[in-house]
Amino acid sequence: MPASSIGTTAAFIQQRNLVDQVADYLTQAIIGQRFAPGERLSEVQLARDLGVSRAPVREAARLLESRGLLVSQPRRGFFVRALDARELADIFDLRLCLERHAMEQLAGSCPSEALAALRRQVEVLCEASGSGDESRRIEEDLAFHRLLIASAGNRRLLRTFDDLAHELRLCITLITKTHEAPDSIAESHHLLLDALASGDAPLCREAIDYHIGVAKDYVVRGISENC
Template identity: 75%
Template structure:
């Protein structure tokens, strides 16, 4: 492939780091339950299986540790994060904390551009709810909520959200399926957008509390059953 072709099709030349590739692989493997929760991961075996040396594996593992998908014990190695109901509630409580704040900030600077972008994302979510995979639905839902945070303009807030995003993916994936029929998605998210459009901070808070409360209840219940 020639460079001009790569640029022409809008694709950035990315010799992606081995670290990132390994991190992506591990993330997928963990979320898709190919590794059991609490399972010990051997650096040498992973390196062998992936055909790379241990250095990138170690760095990727450290990355996932900072994202809460792995935990490390000194001299013992890395273990797949096992979430119990308590920690899961903690994660959703933190998510509530961040999104409440984001909405409180966002309602001050809400405009038609942002409203339009968010509405388009809800439309997209409804479309994928009809046909695509579960993981795709989850991903588009996370995109919507990430947009909410990003629109506040606070990068540090966004980073905090991105951090728990990985844990959220894990939580949600653990229960296997979402309650994602287009109707409930649309109503549930338009409620948020209406609250934002109204400019009423109190109403925004109620809307996000309800929205996340439903998701939390659903996931925690799902974990309890699993």
Template identity: 40%
Template sequence: MQPFQPLNPAQPNAPAGAGFSSIELPDLVAVVEAQLQQAIVAGRLGPGERIVEAELARQMGVSRAPVREAARRLESQGLLVSRPRHGFAVRTITPKEIDDLFQVRIGLERMATGLACQHASEAQLAQLQARVDEMVRQAPRLAQAERVTLDLGIHAYLCEISGNAYLQRLFNNMQTEIRMILALTEGSYRDPALIAESHQPLVQALLRRDAQAADHALHHHLVEGQEHVQALFRPSPPAGTNPPPSPP
């Protein structure tokens, strides 16, 4: 048997493509989509801000086509809206939409908490504790976007260890919008370490397999966050008017 001889590219009779493998080019649309999504969830592109396709294409060194297709994908995710004759703009979130999102999120995560108490392994609960400890340790020195990523990672992992794959998919589908809201509001918290620590009662209850205490801790944690967001998005009363009295 003759030893294998590599083809010489200079040989005129070498069969086209022989000895070559396909070269994977990056998915330009996915790359543009990822950059746009990061800019939105990090707050660098604010609500209502217009997406100027020509300018973005110039900055990224691509044609306008992948920018337009990426914008369509982000529209389907609820981050952008299209305006007739004006192109795309970052979605403006209303207080009602925030309430609707939190209502569904709280319901999903309460279910995940109950299932995790029943089905999560000791190793999975220990991993959840490690994630919270890591957030507590790093929160004071991390940038806002990094803190949001750690925070959401804890809640996504809670859904994962519930053992319900459908629940996990539903939460994953909500993550981008949740991240967008957190990016708009997280900087208003004065103490990032306090936010990180607020996950501890939930984890401690899960480690004890105390479903009632875990449900209470999660509900308190998320409702407190919802109330903070509502306060930021609630319109300010006109100057010179008195705020409505607090309920008894």
């Protein structure tokens, strides 16, 4: 979805399920910081702007609420999620919890196809990292970690990660706006591959702990400096 089309709001709503389109629009607008954190969103105004009725707007907003991008107050409406340092730390702690579980499970039995797929994704990520397109780098990074979780074979775990990924995408994007990400991030995924290949569970745990720890420090420090 080209970022330019978001500006022409009414034209953008033309193709699929209205709810999904509105949800995509809202997601992009929040990620792109076109709504300020904590800002109140009016259903009627959004509906007017997008040229649809309130029903799909309301339903899309509930969807984003379940994804943690919006919060609602009864009879007051929806507000853009404002993340403080503590919530951010909680998000990365949960992320560590999920990925550590996947890593430890894969340490025991990681199918060679899964490892190969992860290796390919790291290559894609490194290439995206060199392209200078920050948004693409973030997506490929998330895609790698999603693949890691998916390789563990637990669909419910994957669903939980996908839920969390929306919040991750939000805070990572916000930070990247003001802080350059170090180039070493993409490369550091090789350490995860090495740990998986070794089949050593404690090493896998150590690798993912370090990896997520670095990312967490990077984001939490960025937030603390900004606000």
